Structures are given as structure tokens and as C-alpha cells.
Amino acid sequence: MTDPSGSGFRVVGERLPRPDARDKVHGLLRYADDLALGGMLQAKVVRAIRPSARILGIDTSRARAVPGVKCVLTARNVPNNVLFSDVPGQTTTVGPLRARTQVLADDVVRYLGEAVALVAAETEEAAEEAARLVAVEYVDLPGVYDPEAAMQPDAPPLEPTGNVISRWKIRKGDVEAGFREADVVIAETYRTGLIDHAFIEPEAGVGWLDDNGVVTLRVATQVIEHFRDVANVLGLPHSRVRIIAPYIGGGFGGKEDVTVEVFLGLLVWKTGRPVRLCYSREESILSPTKRHPFVMKYRHGARRDGTLVALQVELISDAGGYAYLSPLTLLYAMVHAAGPYRIPHVRVDGVSVLTNNPPTSAFRGFGSAQPAFAYESQMDALARALGMDPLAFREKNYLGKGERLASGQELETAVLLPETARRVWQALGPPSAPSGPGKRVGRGLASALTAYGRIVWLHDWSSAWIELQMDGTVLIRTGVPDIGGGQAASLIQIAAELLGVRQEEIAIHIGDSALTPLAGTTTATRQLYMSGSAVHKAASELRATLVEQTAELLQVPPAAVELADGMAYARTNGERKISFKELAAACARAHRSRSAFAIYQAPAGQVMDFETGQGKVFPDFTFGSQAVEVEVDETTGEVQVQRVAACYDVGRAINRNSVEGQIEGGVAMGIGYALLEEDRVAAGITQTPNLMTYLIPTALDVPDVTSIILESGEGMGPWGARGIGEPALVPTAPAIANAVFDAIGVRVTRLPITPERLWRARQAQEAAPAR
Amino acid sequence: MRTIEFALNGERTRVTVEPHETLLAVLRQRLAATEVKSGCERGDCGACAVMLDDKAINSCLTLAVQVEGKAVLTVRGLGAPEAPHPLQAAFVELGAAQCGICIPGMLVSLYALLREHPRATRREIREAIGGNLCRCTGYHKIVDAAEAAARRLAAAPR
Numbered sequence: 001m002t003d004p005s006g007s008g009f010r011v012v013g014e015r016l017p018r019p020d021a022r023d024k025v026h027g028l029l030r031y032a033d034d035l036a037l038g039g040m041l042q043a044k045v046v047r048a049i050r051p052s053a054r055i056l057g058i059d060t061s062r063a064r065a066v067p068g069v070k071c072v073l074t075a076r077n078v079p080n081n082v083l084f085s086d087v088p089g090q091t092t093t094v095g096p097l098r099a100r101t102q103v104l105a106d107d108v109v110r111y112l113g114e115a116v117a118l119v120a121a122e123t124e125e126a127a128e129e130a131a132r133l134v135a136v137e138y139v140d141l142p143g144v145y146d147p148e149a150a151m152q153p154d155a156p157p158l159e160p161t162g163n164v165i166s167r168w169k170i171r172k173g174d175v176e177a178g179f180r181e182a183d184v185v186i187a188e189t190y191r192t193g194l195i196d197h198a199f200i201e202p203e204a205g206v207g208w209l210d211d212n213g214v215v216t217l218r219v220a221t222q223v224i225e226h227f228r229d230v231a232n233v234l235g236l237p238h239s240r241v242r243i244i245a246p247y248i249g250g251g252f253g254g255k256e257d258v259t260v261e262v263f264l265g266l267l268v269w270k271t272g273r274p275v276r277l278c279y280s281r282e283e284s285i286l287s288p289t290k291r292h293p294f295v296m297k298y299r300h301g302a303r304r305d306g307t308l309v310a311l312q313v314e315l316i317s318d319a320g321g322y323a324y325l326s327p328l329t330l331l332y333a334m335v336h337a338a339g340p341y342r343i344p345h346v347r348v349d350g351v352s353v354l355t356n357n358p359p360t361s362a363f364r365g366f367g368s369a370q371p372a373f374a375y376e377s378q379m380d381a382l383a384r385a386l387g388m389d390p391l392a393f394r395e396k397n398y399l400g401k402g403e404r405l406a407s408g409q410e411l412e413t414a415v416l417l418p419e420t421a422r423r424v425w426q427a428l429g430p431p432s433a434p435s436g437p438g439k440r441v442g443r444g445l446a447s448a449l450t451a452y453g454r455i456v457w458l459h460d461w462s463s464a465w466i467e468l469q470m471d472g473t474v475l476i477r478t479g480v481p482d483i484g485g486g487q488a489a490s491l492i493q494i495a496a497e498l499l500g501v502r503q504e505e506i507a508i509h510i511g512d513s514a515l516t517p518l519a520g521t522t523t524a525t526r527q528l529y530m531s532g533s534a535v536h537k538a539a540s541e542l543r544a545t546l547v548e549q550t551a552e553l554l555q556v557p558p559a560a561v562e563l564a565d566g567m568a569y570a571r572t573n574g575e576r577k578i579s580f581k582e583l584a585a586a587c588a589r590a591h592r593s594r595s596a597f598a599i600y601q602a603p604a605g606q607v608m609d610f611e612t613g614q615g616k617v618f619p620d621f622t623f624g625s626q627a628v629e630v631e632v633d634e635t636t637g638e639v640q641v642q643r644v645a646a647c648y649d650v651g652r653a654i655n656r657n658s659v660e661g662q663i664e665g666g667v668a669m670g671i672g673y674a675l676l677e678e679d680r681v682a683a684g685i686t687q688t689p690n691l692m693t694y695l696i697p698t699a700l701d702v703p704d705v706t707s708i709i710l711e712s713g714e715g716m717g718p719w720g721a722r723g724i725g726e727p728a729l730v731p732t733a734p735a736i737a738n739a740v741f742d743a744i745g746v747r748v749t750r751l752p753i754t755p756e757r758l759w760r761a762r763q764a765q766e767a768a769p770a771r
Numbered sequence: 772m773r774t775i776e777f778a779l780n781g782e783r784t785r786v787t788v789e790p791h792e793t794l795l796a797v798l799r800q801r802l803a804a805t806e807v808k809s810g811c812e813r814g815d816c817g818a819c820a821v822m823l824d825d826k827a828i829n830s831c832l833t834l835a836v837q838v839e840g841k842a843v844l845t846v847r848g849l850g851a852p853e854a855p856h857p858l859q860a861a862f863v864e865l866g867a868a869q870c871g872i873c874i875p876g877m878l879v880s881l882y883a884l885l886r887e888h889p890r891a892t893r894r895e896i897r898e899a900i901g902g903n904l905c906r907c908t909g910y911h912k913i914v915d916a917a918e919a920a921a922r923r924l925a926a927a928p929r
Contacts (some may be wrong), residue, residue, distance in 0.1 A: 017863045024871030027806020027846040031872060034805035199906055200810040200818050201872040249808075249872030250906050281811040484870025484907050657866030657912070664871065664909030689814035691904065697908040698921040699897040 010564070010720060012497045015657040018489035019503065020247055020482065026193065027313055028033060031249050032220035033204035037274035040206065041070055042124040043267050044131040045277070046117035047286065050686025051157075051321075052356040052411050053105060054142030055116070059135040068126035071271050073118040075106035076346070078266060079235040081256055085324045085361075097289035099165065099323030101288075103233055103262055108141065110158055110321030112288030115446060118339050120267045120275055128368035129518035137770045143356040145684050147318040148295065150353045157353040158321065165319055165736040166327035167348040168334045170348040170613030178310025179343025182301025186381045190298065190374040191750040192319070192677035195291035195363060196284075198696045201249025203287070204278035207264035215268050218244040219261050222251045222481050223521040224513040226258050241265065245511035251364030251483035252669070256523045257289050271626035282376050282689040289324050290679060291363035292317040292352075294333065294370040299341075300378050306388050306396045311406070315350040315371070317360070324361035326352045332367025332451065335617050338406040339375035339667060340417055340449040341397045347615070352610040356684045364669065365729045368450045373751060376446040376734030380741065390426055390445050390738070392454020398447070408614035413651075414712035417623050420647040421447050427645035427706045431629070438634045439641075442743025445623040446731035451618035451717060452723030456605035463517040464528040466495060467595035468546065470588070472566070472581030474501060476508040476538075477549075479519040480531045485725055486658035487527045491535045493654055494718050498539040500547070500563035501580065520620070525723030529619070530600060530655065536718040537598035545596070549587050550578060567733045594611035602716075620715060622722045626667070626731040637755030637762075639740055641671055641701070644732070647708035651715025651722035658705045663728045668702045676701070678752050774780030778867045779804065788835040794831040795819045798845070806847050806875050810904070817903035820876035823844050826884035829902075846875035847881055857920040857927075858882060867916035871906040877903045881917045889925050893918060 002759045006698065023029040059070040075081050105116045117134045120694045121127035142156040148165040149155055157163055198621045205219030205554050207222030214289040216232065232240040240514060243261060267275040294317050301310035317332055320324035330352045363369075373624050383393035398417040425445060432621050434441050454460035464478040476495055480490045489510050497501045507514055519531040543563065550568040551558040560570045567577040578586075587594045608615030629643040653659045663765040676695040680687040688694040733751055740758070741747050773898040774787045779802065788797050795812070798821070810818035811832045819830040824846035850856035858878055861867070868874045877900055884891055884899035891899065896917045897910070905913065 014841055016865065018866070020867075021863045021866070021868040021871070022852060024868040024874050025846070025855070025878065026850070026852050027875045028807065028852070029871060031808075033809070036800075036803065137874050197906075199872070200808070200816055200904060201870070202810070205853055250822040250870045251913045252906070278809075281815075484872075487870070528923075599923070608808060661866055661869050661912060665907050666909070668909035669906070682866060691811050694815070696905065696906060698902075699900045699914070703912070704893075704911050705909060 003098045009754060010500065011493055011503065011654050013656060014566045015294065016493060016503055016655055018486050019492065020488060031201055033247055034220060034279045035206045035218060037206060037208060040274040040276050041120040041122065041271060042127045043118060043120045043277040044127040045115050045262065045263060045283065045327065046119065046134045046148050047112040048105060048112060050109060050140060051112040052141045053109050053138040054138055054141055055109065055135040055328055056406060058117060062116065062133040062135065063130040065122065066126050066130040066163065068122035069119065070122065070273065071120040071128045071267060072134065073104065073270065074128065075102065075104040075264055078103050078233060081106060083229055083262065083371065085231065085257065091711040099327065101322040104310060107437060111356055112270065112686060114321065116265055118263050120271055122624050143263055143684050145315050145355055145357055147355055149349065149355040150355045162355040164351055165323045165354055165488060166352040168331055168332055168350045168613060170334055170346060170407050172595050173345035175312050175345045175347040179301045181309045183304040184382065184385050185299060185301045186378055186385060187299040188749055190296045190377060192294050192370045192373055193751050194681060195292045195677050195697060196694055197252040197254030197363060197427055198636065198691065199250030199254060202258040202279040202281060202284040203606050205260045205264055206274060206276045207268040208274040209272050214240055214242050216242045216244065217261050217264050219264065220248050220255055221245050221261060222255045223481055224479055224481060224511055225521065226261050226516065227513045229258055230262050233262050233382050234265055234269050239748055242514040245481035245635065248481060248483040251522065253366060253523065254289065256362040256521065261335060265542050276429045281691060285679065285694060287690050288359040288688055289360050289361035292326065292360040292370065293755045294328055296371060296374040298374050298378050300382055302382050304386065306386055306393050306690065308397045309342055310345040311338055311343045313337045313348040317352045318357055319352045319354050319358035320357045321354065322359045324359050326360060330366040332372050334613060335405065335407045336368040336449065337371045339372065339621060340399050340447060341474040342399050342403060343406060348406065349704065352400050357681055358686065363727050365450065369673065372448045372730045372732045373737065376731065377737055377747065380444065380738040383745065391421055394421060394447060403565045407617060409616045409618065413620055413714040414649060415623055416649040416710050417447055417625065419710065420623065420625040420649065421445060423647045423708050425627045427708060428627050428629055428643055431651050433441060435631060437699060440632050440634060441629060441742040442632065442739045443627065443629050444738030444742055445625065446735035446738060447625045448730040449621040450727035450730050451625050452528055453529050453602060453619035454524050456603065456616055456619055457607045460520060460526065460530060460602040461599055462519040462534040462596065463599045464519065464531060464538045465517050465595060465597045466535065466542050468580060468584045470541060470584050471586055472579055474499060474506045475534060477516045477533065478504065478510060478531055479516040480514060480643050481511045481522045481529055483522050485662060486655060489530055490654045490658060491531060494535050495534055495539040498536065498543050501566045505566055525726045527575050528721055529723055532718040532721060534591045534598050534600040537600055538596045541596035541598060545587065545592055546583055549583055549590065549592055553586055590714060611624060617736050620722065622648060622650065622724060622727040624727055624731065628739050630736060632740060632743040634744060637758035639675055639691065641736060642703055644703055645706040645708065646728065647710065647723065648724060648727060649710040649712050650724050651717065652711050652713055652719040653709050654721055656709065659724055663707045666703045666728025667705050667732050668697050670729045671702055672697045673751060674733035674736040675752050711758065773836060775836055775839045778841060778842040780844060790836055792835045793831055794833040794835045794838055797835040798830060802846055808872055808875055816869050816896040817880065818873050818876045820903065822879055822883060824889055827880045846878050849878060856918065857923040861916040861920040863918045865919060867908060867912040873903055873905040877905065877913060885921055885924060889921060891921055
């Protein structure tokens with residue numbers, strides 16, 4: 001057990017099976033919707049059937065008359081009918097970030113599916129019938145469904161202050177001078193689609209009124225800190241609301257903003273009864289939030305020798321009916337807009353705009369996935385225009401450690417981009433032959449950087465508690481929600497490494513805002529970094545106590561003490577081994593604490609300069625590349641991804657299976673983003689309200705992925721780990737777009753690359769005069 | 772209301788249902804068989820797959836009254852934690868269950884495949900789970916685990 005792999009670690013880096021997996025494969029795990037309580041009411045949400053309308057009146061009398069109905073709520077029954085979308089735990093007030101939504105629509109509805117009323121009844125059938133009978137009288141208001149149109153002065157305003165909710169800019173060098181130095185200029189407009197998280201577990205939860213009047217909500221969420229939002233809406237002290245996150249059936253950012261928890265809180269508070277609310281699939285697709293569609297106008301200039309000299313970017317994001325986290329998503333897009341490239345002159349302007357489309361907010365690759373499609377398509381087009389190999393062109397321009405992004409942030413840790421790009425390109429192996437006539441094979445490459453961890457001026461922190469139990473086992477408590485990435489298992493593995501016990505000897509309680517120390521959100525690829533660091537700190541403190549106790553018992557210096565295989569002993573004399581159970585008793589006798597609580601504070605920084613966009617915004621980045629091989633059917637326009645290789649410097653792999661799992665899952669989601677997925681909305685009305693029309697990749701759409709893991713040891717997390725959850729998705733779509741170009745010479749600038757779009761792009765190219 | 776009788780994971784089960792109730796609703800709500808997951812209620816995602824006699828079916832598209840006299844097997848019936856089915860063991864060992872919400876349906880589809888085709892290829896495995904959506908793993912480790920289980924089953928004495 002002591003370092004079986006010769007890596008210098010005992011269990012870090014091993015492919016340990018996850019403790020939660022056993023319950024999952026036997027169907028024993030109770031997800032948010034798997035709990036039933038005695039006397040539990042069933043809830044339904046009444047949703048707006050117009051995308052832009054004024055509510056003239058709501059008649060709930062017929063709904064209330066349905067037998068079994070216990071409660072019907074509208075905006076006037078909500079104590080404080082407003083939710084703020086500030087970042088949980090935010091400590092710095094930044095004007096443009098302040099955004100609010102109404103809990104239940106009061107006067108106006110701004111998107112199709114906006115919640116208007118809540119119903120709770122003895123049975124699901126009664127709740128459904130009552131929801132149907134809530135009569136809402138609407139009068140249509142002019143709507144606006146295109147962000148560029150919404151910016152015009154005559155557009156109908158969703159807010160009195162106008163539809164533009166956020167503007168950011170980045171200024172570096174002199175862009176005009178830069179373009180004068182350029183021998184080649186490539187200008188193109190790119191568009192990405194509205195994407196649904198499409199977790200297989202819909203938004204769901206069960207709530208009840210617990211002892212001492214504590215409103216307790218067991219919900220599928222990435223953010224147990226929403227207990228504060230629920231308390232604010234109910235007008236209760238924060239300590240009167242408790243949120244428990246069971247293991248979650250997929251998050252991807254879609255369970256980051258408030259979903260069911262406020263509705264459940266209201267119904268529990270009003271009825272005093274346990275209440276269940278689980279969204280249908282259609283409701284999950286209609287309700288907030290989604291990934292932002294972006295319009296991205298890119299113009300790059302390069303010298304003949306392949307040196308990038310100038311970049312001008314305009315980003316427009318469609319925020320939908322409410323801001324949610326749109327201003328922040330746009331800020332992320334700004335900082336990522338130039339990609340991992342050295343460009344002396346850069347100007348980026350970004351704007352986020354309200355429309356009557358579905359509200360958009362967090363989604364894996366938060367603001368970094370959209371620009372990567374644009375900048376990596378641009379890199380490919382530039383390399384081809386210059387007659388250079390796409391890999392050689394990138395290698396000439398990659399930023400290195402110690403260099404600065406366009407936003408001025410220095411890259412302070414290892415940047416292994418050249419190695420990641422070379423490795424994935426090689427890993428594709430010899431090219432495949434086309435599978436038949438009319439088929440063409442092509443290959444594409446894409447590299448990216450993606451931030452992990454929260455913005456440095458938001459003062460992020462996490463905390464964890466650890467204890468040696470009297471039976472010799474170890475217990476961790478930390479408020480981390482586990483959304484499937486192995487968040488809990490990795491924390492166990494970190495503690496096992498430090499304490500020298502098998503992971504089976506460690507238990508963990510997670511995700512309870514009342515009983516586990518708060519760890520912050522499972523978002524922003526921050527848990528391994530932040531809560532991994534908190535557990536590392538707490539376990540190190542416990543380790544120091546145990547070493548001290550052992551030294552005292554054995555009468556040896558602490559430096560001679562070893563903890564391994566669940567025993568404590570002196571390295572100088574391994575004869576006398578003390579079990580952890582004995583050690584616990586010895587600590588108790590000596591009045592030594594067997595527990596440790598630690599807070600990990602992320603390094604904080606100053607707020608960036610909003611006029612120039614200069615400053616440090618993120619703690620660190622994860623760098624990586626992906627290469628794909630596709631086969632395009634020239635007749636039908638269908639694209640099949642045949643091979644994928646992905647290489648990331650993850651700093652340190654804590655659990656190799658989990659790292660690969662994130663990469664493979666990210667690639668699959670990236671294939672959907674590139675080829676299949678788009679929530680189609682016509683004049684504010686969703687046309688794809690189920691998984692038959694909103695297509696996510698099946699096992700037949702995703703090939704095996706060759707994952708190559710590099711470990712520089714230079715990340716910000718435990719033993720130099722970096723985050724991988726979000727970065728894994730980012731390069732896939734541009735790599736596929738570049739491979740499609742390689743196959744048939746057509747550049748599709750809009751995602752997803754559907755057969756129809758590919759055919760149209762080809763028609764347009766054939767019709768256009770040769771450039 | 773109508774009383775039906777069927778075998779649920781080998782146990783004789785009697786339950787009174789509405790004629791329009793789906794098997795999924797009856798399993799989850801009346802029989803507390805919450806290991807059967809509900810992802811779409813219209814046959815698109817496969818999370819609710821169960822064995823009905825010798826076939827894997829979507830329980831959301833099956834009426835409860837249709838299972839009268841038949842045998843229903845859920846993921847809990849494949850193997851117990853102390854004696855897991857080779858598929859379940861391989862899924863844990865190889866990291867094929869991440870968030871895990873699709874896994875109960877996924878395992879049932881693979882169980883049905885390996886009963887019919889114990890030497891299934893990777894391609895056949897992918898086809899067999901073509902109706903089981905996973906948003907989380909990327910399928911690679913699921914196919915690895917199914918392949919490993921197939922090898923183990925083929926090697927086991929009958």
C-alpha cells in the first residue's frame with residue numbers, strides 16, 4: 001500500500017473505485033426525486049404560455065376548488081418576490097453584476113415558461129389539474145428575439161434602463177497599428193446555439209418543515225448556499241432554511257442558479273407539509289437556464305511568417321429574459337477571447353443583451369466554450385491562408401509561462417500547450433480511408449485555455465472538518481455537492497494519502513448547509529482546487545496531531561513517525577505498531593483533539609480596471625488540446641466523428657479514472673455542441689421541448705477517446721492539481737469544425753454543424769467568387 | 772382500479788393500479804422501486820429500462836396492467852452488493868458510473884444484450900445502449916466495463 005506505483009504517492013493518481021459507485025450500480029442511491037415522505041404533497045408550476053406579455057389578472061378560484069388542492073400561490077403570496085443572481089458568497093459589489101429575477105411573474109412575463117403560480121395537492125393528478133385551471137389573463141406585449149435587434153434604440157425594452165445589461169472591454173496596444181503590420185487578415189462572424197444542459201436527472205427535490213421551524217429542502221443543486229436566497233424570499237433568518245444536496249444526476253451549470261428550491265420553500269412554509277417537486281423533461285427544457293448563444297465578430301491579422309499581430313473582437317451574448325449570470329459569463333468570454341495566443345494589439349468589446357428568449361446563464365465552459373469555437377476556427381483559417389501547417393502555426397504563437405493574456409494577467413504556472421498539441425496530433429495515428437464512395441475524411445486540431453476557480457476579487461473560500469473516530473476510522477464533513485465528477489471520492493483519496501489509511505476506512509458527509517462546513521459551489525471547476533485544498537489542510541493538521549501523539553507514546557522524535565496502512569509507528573523501530581483505534585483512545589486520554597477544521601482561502605486580488613479590461617481575473621488556467629478525425633458524407637452532409645484524442649496538463653491527477661471520465665464526458669458534450677444540439681426558438685417559442693427533438697449524443701455518436709494526461713504539478717490545488725471538468729469540453733467543437741473543413745473545404749461558422757447547414761455553407765461557397 | 776400480480780425481482784407482487792398508470796409510475800410510486808429512474812417519460816432516454824420477462828423495455832412506455840403474470844427485473848435484481856453481477860462489478864472497478872443516473876437503465880440494456888450475445892463486440896455494445904442516453908461519462912468507460920463483464924461471463928463456468 002505504500003506507493004505501489006513508484007510515483008512518490010501512496011494512493012494519489014491511482015484508479016481507485018469510487019465509494020459512491022457501488023450504490024449507483026445497485027440502484028441504492030437516493031437521488032433528489034427518490035425520497036418519499038408521509039403526507040407528502042405534490043407540486044406543479046404554472047408557466048407562462050406567452051414569451052412577452054402583461055398579466056392582467058390571475059384567477060385561482062377554480063384551481064383551489066379541485067379536490068385535494070392544498071395551496072395555490074401567486075406573486076402576491078410571496079413575501080419577497082425577488083431573487084438576486086449575485087455570485088454566492090460574493091464580497092465585492094460590482095455594478096454590472098447585479099441582476100434580479102422575480103420568483104413568480106407579477107406584472108409582466110418575459111419568456112415562455114416563466115413561472116406564474118405554484119400549486120400543491122394531495123396527488124400529482126390533482127396538482128396537474130389545478131395547474132391547468134389557474135386562469136391567467138394575458139395581453140401580448142411587443143417582443144424582441146434577436147440580441148442585435150434588441151440593442152437598437154427602438155427595440156421594446158425589457159428593463160426601463162434598456163436591454164443592454166452588461167458591457168466589458170479589453171484594450172491592449174494599438175489595434176489599427178497592428179493591422180497595418182499584417183500581411184494577412186481573416187475576418188469572420190461566428191455564431192453558437194442555445195444549449196440545454198439535458199442532464200438525465202431533471203430539476204427535483206423534496207422539502208419539509210423540520211424541528212424548530214427549519215425549512216429543509218433536499219434538492220438536486222450544485223449550490224447549497226441557496227439556503228440564503230430561500231430565506232430572503234421567505235423573510236426568514238438564514239439559519240431557518242437548510243439545503244441538503246444528495247448525489248446529483250448531472251449538473252453542468254444547469255443546477256447552479258436557483259431552480260426548484262425557492263418554489264419548494266414557499267410551498268413547505270405555506271402548507272407545513274412535506275412537498276415534492278420534480279420537473280418534467282419539457283419543463284426542464286423550458287425553464288431557466290441555458291447556454292448563451294453568442295455572435296462573435298473576429299478579425300485577426302498575421303505577418304507572412306505566421307506571427308499574429310492584431311486581433312479585434314466583438315462579442316454579443318443573448319441573455320434571454322433575465323440577466324442571471326450573463327454579465328459574468330460575458331466577462332469570462334472577454335478574458336478567453338484571444339485564446340492562448342501571443343498577440344501584441346488586441347481590442348475586445350462585449351455586450352450582453354436581454355431578449356424574450358429563454359434565460360441563459362452557467363453552462364460547463366462558462367463563457368470560454370463560445371470564443372474557442374471562433375478563435376480556433378480563425379487559427380485554422382489563418383494557417384491555411386499562410387500555407388502553414390496548423391500545428392506549426394499555433395506553436396509559433398502559443399503563450400508561454402511568464403507571458404501575459406490580452407487582459408494583462410500573467411500566466412504564472414506551466415503552459416504545456418505545444419506538448420498537448422503534438423501529442424494529440426500524433427495520437428490520431430495513420431489516416432483512415434473513406435468508408436465508401438462520396439465519403440471524405442478530415443482532421444482538425446484545437447487548443448484552448450480555460451479558467452478554473454472563482455474570480456480573484458470574489459474572495460473565494462472553502463472549509464472542511466475531519467476527525468479520527470473512536471473506532472479508528474476517519475470521518476470528513478464538507479458542504480460539497482457531488483454532481484458526478486467524483487467530488488466526494490477525490491476528497492477521500494486526498495485524506496487517505498495524507499493519513500496513510502485505506503479509502504475504505506474513510507467516510508464522508510457532504511452537501512448539507514446545516515451540518516457540513518460550507519465549501520462553496522460545485523461550479524467554476526473549483527471543488528478539487530478549493531475543497532481539495534481545504535481537506536488537504538484539515539487532514540494535514542490531523543496528521544500532525546496523530547504524529548505528535550505517536551511520538552509521545554513511543555518516546556521518539558515526531559520526525560521519526562510514519563503513518564501507513566492504518567497504523568502509526570516509528571521508522572527507526574517498526575516493531576511496535578499502534579492502530580488508529582488505539583491512537584484515538586490515546587488522544588482522548590491526553591485531551592488532544594481528534595478533529596481538525598480548516599478554511600482554505602484562495603489568493604485574492606484587486607478588481608480589474610474596467611476601462612481597459614486589464615488585471616488579474618482568475619486564479620489559474622487549465623491548458624489542453626484535442627484532435628479529431630471525421631468522415632463527412634458529401635451527399636447528406638452528415639458528419640461522423642471517428643477518432644478523438646485529448647491531452648491536458650491537469651497538474652496532478654488525483655484519481656486517473658475520474659480525470660479520464662471528465663475528459664471523455666466533456667468530449668461527448670462537445671460533439672453534441674458541434675454537431676447535434678440546439679434549442680430552437682421561434683419568436684420566443686421553443687420548438688425542441690423533448691429529447692426526441694433536442695438531440696444529445698448517443699453511444700453511436702461518440703467514439704472512444706484517447707486521453708493523454710500530463711502532470712506538471714504546477715496547479716493551484718492539492719499537490720499542484722488543476723481543474724478538468726469544464727476545460728474538457730472546450731476544444732471539441734472547433735476541432736470538429738476544422739476537421740470538416742479539412743475533409744471538404746467548407747468552413748461552417750455556425751454551430752451546430754447540421755447536415756442542412758453544411759449543405760447551405762457549401763452552396764454559398766460554390767456560388768461565391770473565388771477569393 | 773385493478774389489482775395485478777407479477778414477479779418483481781423474483782418476488783411475487785400484488786398491487787392495485789389505475790388502468791392508465793405506467794409501469795414506471797407504479798414501480799416508483801406504489802412499490803418504492805426508485806432504482807428505476809425517470810428521465811423523460813416518453814421513451815427517449817432509457818433511464819427507466821427494466822427487463823420484462825426476457826426483453827429490456829422502457830417502463831415509461833408500458834402500462835402496469837400489461838405486466839400481469841410476467842416477470843419484471845430491475846437493476847436491483849441483477850445482483851446484490853455482496854454478490855454483484857459481473858456488469859455491476861466492472862462498472863465500479865472501471866469508473867463507468869459517474870453521476871450514475873442513467874446506470875440502472877444502462878445495466879438492464881447490457882444485461883439483456885449479454886444474455887443473448889455473450890461475446891458482443893464493442894460495436895454491438897454501443898448499439899445495445901443506443902437508446903440509453905448518458906450525459907456524463909462519454910460512454911467510453913461504459914463500453915469498456917461491458918466488454919470486461921462479457922469476458923468475465925464467457926470465462927465463468929456455466
